Amino acid sequence: MLVKELSRLIGAEHVLEAPPGSPYNSDLARRRGLHGHADAVALPGSAQEVAQVLAWCYEHDVPLTPRGGGTGLTGGAVPTAGGVVCSLERLRAVRELEPALWRMLPEAGVSTRDVQRLARENGLMFAPDPGASEQSQIGGNVATNAGGPHTLKYGVTGAWVAGVEVVLAPGELVEIGGWAGKDVAGYDLKSLLIGSEGTLGVITAVRLRLLPRPESALASVLFFASAKEGCDAVMQVFAAGVMPSALDFVDGETLELATRSFPGEVPADARFALIAEVDGSAEQARTARTELLESVAAGLLSVAEPEPEALWRWRDGLNPLVTGTLGGKVAEDVVFPVEHLAEGLRRFHRIARENGLRSCAWGHAGDGNVHANVMVDPESERDTLAAEAVGERLMDEVVELGGSISGEHGLGSLKAGRLASQWPARTLQLHEMVKRAFDPKGLLNPGKKLAR
Ligand SMILES: Cc1cc2nc3c(=O)[nH]c(=O)nc-3n(C[C@H](O)[C@H](O)[C@H](O)COP(=O)(O)OP(=O)(O)OC[C@H]3O[C@@H](n4cnc5c(N)ncnc54)[C@H](O)[C@@H]3O)c2cc1C
Numbered sequence: 115m116l117v118k119e120l121s122r123l124i125g126a127e128h129v130l131e132a133p134p135g136s137p138y139n140s141d142l143a144r145r146r147g148l149h150g151h152a153d154a155v156a157l158p159g160s161a162q163e164v165a166q167v168l169a170w171c172y173e174h175d176v177p178l179t180p181r182g183g184g185t186g187l188t189g190g191a192v193p194t195a196g197g198v199v200c201s202l203e204r205l206r207a208v209r210e211l212e213p214a215l216w217r218m219l220p221e222a223g224v225s226t227r228d229v230q231r232l233a234r235e236n237g238l239m240f241a242p243d244p245g246a247s248e249q250s251q252i253g254g255n256v257a258t259n260a261g262g263p264h265t266l267k268y269g270v271t272g273a274w275v276a277g278v279e280v281v282l283a284p285g286e287l288v289e290i291g292g293w294a295g296k297d298v299a300g301y302d303l304k305s306l307l308i309g310s311e312g313t314l315g316v317i318t319a320v321r322l323r324l325l326p327r328p329e330s331a332l333a334s335v336l337f338f339a340s341a342k343e344g345c346d347a348v349m350q351v352f353a354a355g356v357m358p359s360a361l362d363f364v365d366g367e368t369l370e371l372a373t374r375s376f377p378g379e380v381p382a383d384a385r386f387a388l389i390a391e392v393d394g395s396a397e398q399a400r401t402a403r404t405e406l407l408e409s410v411a412a413g414l415l416s417v418a419e420p421e422p423e424a425l426w427r428w429r430d431g432l433n434p435l436v437t438g439t440l441g442g443k444v445a446e447d448v449v450f451p452v453e454h455l456a457e458g459l460r461r462f463h464r465i466a467r468e469n470g471l472r473s474c475a476w477g478h479a480g481d482g483n484v485h486a487n488v489m490v491d492p493e494s495e496r497d498t499l500a501a502e503a504v505g506e507r508l509m510d511e512v513v514e515l516g517g518s519i520s521g522e523h524g525l526g527s528l529k530a531g532r533l534a535s536q537w538p539a540r541t542l543q544l545h546e547m548v549k550r551a552f553d554p555k556g557l558l559n560p561g562k563k564l565a566r
Contacts, residue, residue: 116154116176120198123166128204130155138181138199143189143528146444147498150193152179159204161221161279161287161318167200168316169285177557180312182254183225185246187447188526190258190311195560202253205318213238216324217276217293222253222317226260229322238324241268244522245430253317258524259309263360263391266480268325272308277321280307282314283553291321306548311524312559314552328393331359332403333425335418336410337384341365343413344386345456348479351390352452354409356402360391361480362429365459368474372435377428378418388479389429391422432476440472442492444501445485448512449521452482461511462486462504469500483521509535525563533564 120129132138132152140149153176158164171178177197184191193199205221208228212218213236220229226247233240243262244255254260256278261270268274277291291297291304307314338344348361364372366385373380380387388410392402407417420428437443450458459475462484466473471488488504490497509519509529513536519529534542545564552558 116198119170119174120154120156120167123170124156124158124163128157128159130157132193132199137184138201139193141184141186141189141191143187143192143526145442146189146528148189148192148194148527150179151196152193152199153196155199155201157201157204161205161281164200164202164205164316164318165281165285165287167198168281168283171198171557172284172555175555175557177560178316179559180253180257180316182222182251182257183246183249185250186254186258186526187445187523188520188528190524190526190559190562191254192527194527197557200316202251202316202318205253208232209319211236216326218322218324219319220252220322221319222251224252226250226252226255233324234327237327239327240322240324241274242271252320252322256308256317256320257310257312258522261478261481261483261522263362263389263478266361266478267357267359267393272305274323275304275308275320276323278304278307278317279319280315280317283555283558287318293321309524311526311563313549313563314558316558328359328395328399330396330399331391331393331422332399333360333389333391333419333422334403334407335378335420335425336388336390336407337381337415337418338386338388338413339383339415341386341459342456344388345452345459345479347388347410347413348452348455350409350412351406354405356392356406356409358390358402358406358480359393360389360478362389362477363387363479364389364429364432364476365474367463367472368432368436368476371439371474372428372432375428375431375435376418377420377424379416380418381415384415389425429476436474436487436489440489440491440497442490442497443487444490444505445487446505446508447520447523448484448486448508449518450482450484450512451516452480454515454517455479455482455484458482458484458511458515458517462508465507465511466504469504471497471500471504473504478521481521482517527562530562530564
């Protein structure tokens with residue numbers, strides 16, 4: 115009945131069944147055993163069709179889960195309550211591209227990689243650089259407010275969104291924001307939708323601001339004898355007034371595993387590395403690199419300057435390398451205030467040890483954003499339970515140190531309901547009121563973000 119009704123709206127060839135094993139029943143949280151079951155998958159071909167699908171769901175009390183590229187790591191796109199998965203994959207047009215005005219208006223289903231490529235081909239840059247860019251969609255990036263290494267200087271996706279076209283309950287297509295350079299007339303509804311993980315509306319197109327591409331980017335790897343010295347160096351960089359375009363870290367446990375594949379020399383006593391990138395004109399980048407190296411000289415063991423492509427390939431290879439160690443890993447995405455990064459890492463490793471698991475971490479040091487990994491044998495129930503216990507305790511430590519339970523991947527399904535541990539009761543109540551105002555029937559991506 116569901117498939118038949120949706121077929122009437124958008125054509126039978128654009129409505130799918132989702133038997134067990136269908137990719138539409140899961141995202142990358144399937145690595146943590148999370149699967150849902152959609153009663154139907156709708157592939158609308160226009161924003162108007164998205165509005166028709168949501169209107170039908172709203173009228174018939176059917177849950178709707180928006181889906182982008184399905185690269186989410188917290189189960190945000192998993193239809194845990196059944197109903198309709200609304201995939202944006204056919205909304206792939208770039209409606210406007212105005213290089214001289216530094217802006218672009220892609221539909222939600224355009225891949226992040228294509229947005230970046232189009233900007234580059236026009237001498238510009240779309241600054242956010244989340245990891246799974248070939249498969250993730252710009253709508254998904256906005257819905258999760260995705261970040262990446264260059265967030266430190268350039269901000270998260272939301273910093274580049276001038277407006278969104280969105281389908282709101284009970285099925286209305288609405289424009290929020292626009293190309294005006296400034297707009298303080300209303301409440302900031304655009305920012306409510308950014309990072310809302312499909313719980314407030316379905317984004318169908320995004321007004322993006324772009325930047326002229328910096329002439330030069332110089333990357334260096336700085337090795338330290340301890341996490342403490344490496345994290346102190348981050349603050350020394352800031353104190354010196356240098357703004358790197360990226361300041362990532364790789365901890366000692368990860369270095370141990372990845373020394374052989376590093377494109378250069380790793381000192382034998384290195385227990386922490388910072389990947390520092392500076393950009394600007396060729397002259398600005400050179401000066402910034404000199405200043406950055408001077409600011410951290412006291413604790414530095416050595417500096418490597420591999421070819422940038424090889425360096426970032428090595429960085430991207432950490433994930434599969436660590437996964438391969440025991441066959442699986444469980445990763446938590448958390449943020450510590452930068453001054454507590456070393457202490458946060460110390461506590462994480464202690465908790466993992468106490469639970470009998472090997473651990474390692476990397477992430478964006480300048481933001482205090484940590485990808486905290488424990489290695490598991492995926493066949494071992496003991497390991498799976500221990501990994502969950504590590505995650506639980508880590509969240510408590512994060513909150514105690516004044517951090518955030520998510521810096522990049524959102525709460526989705528896996529961390530749904532956890533906001534209460536981080537935010538005071540009154541602000542949580544306001545979150546719930548916002549949700550009700552946008553989605554009075556609770557049909558938009560139920561069970562995600564706020565709900566348990
Ligand atoms: C290898 C790898 C590396 C990654 N690196 C990063 C990283 O560096 N930084 C980072 O932030 N994340 C990273 N991620 C996580 C993920 O890629 C991002 O969260 C990404 O933004 C998700 O986009 P997507 O299109 O795949 O969305 P999906 O996974 O399909 O959906 C994610 C959430 O957004 C909602 N959603 C999707 N599209 C829409 C829409 N059009 N309207 C409303 N809601 C929508 C879904 O309902 C869901 O709640 C990584 C993931 C992997 C697998």
